[in-house]
Amino acid sequence: MATVTVPKKESQNLPGNPKESQEQQKTVTLRIARINPGEDAKGKFEEFKIPVQKWTTVLEAILYVKQNLDHSVALRYSCRQASCGSCGMKINGKPRLACYTKISELESETITVEPMSNYPIIRDLAVNFEHLFSTHKKMKPFIINEESEIKPGAKEFIQTPQDLEKFLQFSYCIKCGLCNSACPTMATDASFIGPQGLAQAYRYTADNRDEGKKERLKIVDQSHGIWRCHFAGSCSNVCPKGVDPAMAIQLLRGYLLGFRK
């Protein structure tokens, strides 16, 4: 385990706000998982002492390390505003978005960041999303309706606020994969569709403009499909966008059990 302390000169460049006075500085220890599956699958943790402000996010802290202490830390990030879903990682043991998690809210002097569980690791904090995206694609995440093509004289589909309410929250999914990382079934069953895919299957099935219900129900109704969910609810607990995949799975089951039409 290596510990890197911030040199005095470098500590001027604070993550979040470089102009903030030095008196308000607080220092935390950032433990970053360093894993290179090609060399050593087990990996190790490296510790960095970094100055933080009240508003410093975990992503800013990691980027501070990359800029000033160790540029070789691998992570995926993009928008920095919880829209793209790229910077998912385990922060103090819980899957979260690094850009959406302030260090101050963690109330800990030591912040541990690790790659998300249930995904193959590419390196350090970056994981492979191939399964997530391929499963998402399998759910046919689009409106299936022969009338949806724009033709002369075509009218818009009428949708009441009640119709919209049925699926709206599930359309907020940003495919960050935190739900799949938190899912206990995914930890043992690599073939499980996962809460993200199942929630998306419900999102389109519940849409009154869609006519692909039969197709999607057939896809989720298999031995590693919807029935393998144990309703632990971890997926809903970690979603940064307030989506409730556990509920979507139960509602989708309603179609298969004949409770919903």
Next chain:
Amino acid sequence: MRESIIMKIHYGTALGAVALVAVHVLMRLSQKFDVSLSYQNVMANYHLLPYALMLEVILVLLSVHGFNGLRVILLELKQGATYEKAINYGSIAAMAVLIAYGSRTILMAGMGIS
């Protein structure tokens, strides 16, 4: 068979088993517990056709539910086409063997063969 049909059977057998096992347990309470489990009493239960039929139904419900539950656990534990096929057919075979063995006991006891 589609997984939703299997799971409907799974839930149905669970509900049925809970109801019938409750009847079975309540029958023990109709008299003193130790008396209800005496040899003569147990044999009398087997000779009573409706009760013997109920025991047979409980056996079928619990076997189907239990082995399907085991199948699901084993499928979540490991994946692979050959493994999954073996688990699916193995569960059905184990279920059939248990039902056959249990039915044999109920029949023999019912007919007074020991």
